[in-house]
Each structure stands twice: as C-alpha cells, then as structure tokens.
Amino acid sequence: MTTICVMIDHIFLDTEYRQPNIHQHLAKHIIISQSGNLSVMFDEGETLECKGIIIDSNVAHTVASEENKMLIFLIDDTSALAKNLSQRQLLEDSFFVMDNLAVEQIQEVYTTCHAEGLPQSYIDFSKQVFRLLNLSCHISSITDSRIQWALNHILKSTHIDNCNHTTYI
Template structure:
C-alpha cells in the first residue's frame, strides 16, 4: 500500500513501487527503507543505503528489494528543504543517512499513524523548522495568496502581478531570488498539491484535475509522472 501525507511544503508517502523510472524534480528527497536497505542510483552513482537525501534536480531512482520505502519530497521553497540542504546535502547531490537514525525512524513509523509519524520523523531528522525565512514582503504575499486558492488558474501570473504591483518579469526575478526556484516551477508543484487534495476529497481524477486547474486528467497524470517518477495510480493508491 501507499500511505500518503500531503502537507503544504512536503509530501510523505509509504511506497511499494520497485523500479521507478530515473527522474528529477524540484523537490529535495529523503528516502528510507522500512525493512532493509534501499538500492539507489543517483547522479550516475549506484549504491545501497538505509536512507538517503537527494538534492533537487538530480537524476535518480531508488527501490527496496524487500519491503517498502518511506519517501519524503520537500518543496524547495520551504524551510524544511533549506534545512536539509544545510544539515545534510551541503551542495552535494546526495547524502546517506546513518543506521541508528533509520532504526529510530522505523520504530516511529511502526508505532504511530502516518500524520503523526510525519511530524515525529521530521523532528528526528532535525527538520521541524518554522517557516521564518526572511523574504521580500511581496513574495510572502504571493505565497500566502497561492495557499488560499483551490486551483491554479491560467491567469495566475497576471493575478499575482496585480496583487503585488509588479511586472511579470520583475515578479519572476524577485520570486526566484527569494524562493530559489522559478515561479513557473513552483506553480507546477502547487497545482499537483492541490490536485491531490481534491482527489482525496472527491475520489475522482477527472474532478480533481479540473478543480486544480489542469487541462485534463491525462495532463494531471503526466505531471505526476514527470515530477515524481511514478504513475498517478501508485501515487494515490493509499488514499483509495
């Protein structure tokens, strides 16, 4: 099964997939084997590890030959990803976790429901940060406005520009400077997040894709595959 917790700045899921296609995405990864080591191929390096952090935009794949994996995707715009970069990755494409921490993680997962395990594991990893990164006030307004929306409409850039009185080019520059990724890529992650929330609510990919602002269910499914390297059916299996 796949148990999924979808927060604003990260996703946690228990994954049973064995061989996801090599892929890269804007999120920072943390993957831990729940029953044994994970086989990883990251940036051309092949290795086994009990857990691994993987940097944003690094081509990778990972699978557990026995048992399942616990997979975190940290939104690059969030303070959790920033802290993971500082504490673990330090500019490297990946960093392998230690066995003692992974044993504690497995116990947390075994003894707590997914939502509580999500919180406890981020604490264990030292990533339970408060979103207090200093940003330009206009970009803070943009992020807050995006959180308030149920969908990402086609004219979202125009809406954001009007809200903070900036030109599209100035908004794009300021967003990249403050958040660390382009506005376009951030919106893609946000649309995927909203689509999943609607899927949980309505249980229908057509309804979810339309409400989140996707052109079609196939567009929604293709975005999931491109961003996370797994099919939409695998991604949502635990919520059915």
C-alpha cells in the same frame, strides 16, 4: 497500496514503490527503506546501498528496496524544510546517506504511528522524523477551509489512480 499525506511544504508516501527509470524532480527527497537496504543509482552510474538517503532536487536517480516498501518525503524546494536540508545535511552535495541508527529510530516511530492510525498521527510522526534528522522547521498547515476542501476533493478522486490517498493538512 500507497498512503499519501499532503502538507503545505511536503508530501509523504508510504508506498510499495516499483523502481522507475532514472528521473529527477523539483523536490528534495528523504527516502527510507521499510526493510533492508535501498539500492540507489545516480545518472552518472554511481550506485550505493544504504537504509536511508536524502537526495537534492534536480538530481537524476532511481531507488529500489527489498519488497519495494519505502517511506518517501517529497520536500517543496522553496520551503523552509528544504532550506534546512540544504544547510544541515546536503551541504552543497547532491545526496546525504542517513545514519543507520536514525533510520532505525524513524522506522520504529513509523511502526508506532501507523498502528495508531497514520492519518491522525501523521503530524506527530513527521515532527519526530524531522527532529531525528536535526531539522528545525515548523510544520505548516493550510487553514483556509476552501483550499483544504479542494485538496481533499482532488486526492479522494477515484479518477486519478487506484492508490489509497489519505490527506492530513
């Protein structure tokens, strides 16, 4: 089952993610394994094992983990959050391997927030994650009720796919 939380500058997925073919996106990624290591492969054939990774946008990659359970943040490349990732972690590199201690702390925060009911505690969870990654950003939210309604309507549609979609804006 996949849970999706949508914010104005990023999308969060708690997912049992099957390893796709090598692909690339117009979004930066923060990917954290929920158990064990991630196995990350890049287009150039480079592979690495880690618990958490930040990948720049337009970088061809694929990621797998034990039991395929991952926490994934897809960050809008035009956002202040993406700019912070570029300035603080990526520093002109195509990826950044996260410190194991930070990953373990994020996993603990996630476990606590998930037990409290993730959709309601998502903003607190994401703020803690970004703080642990030394990202100084303000979490934006959509205040126009018409846009909130439209996004929630789309994400709750049973015609899109069979994932459990949760929106917290």
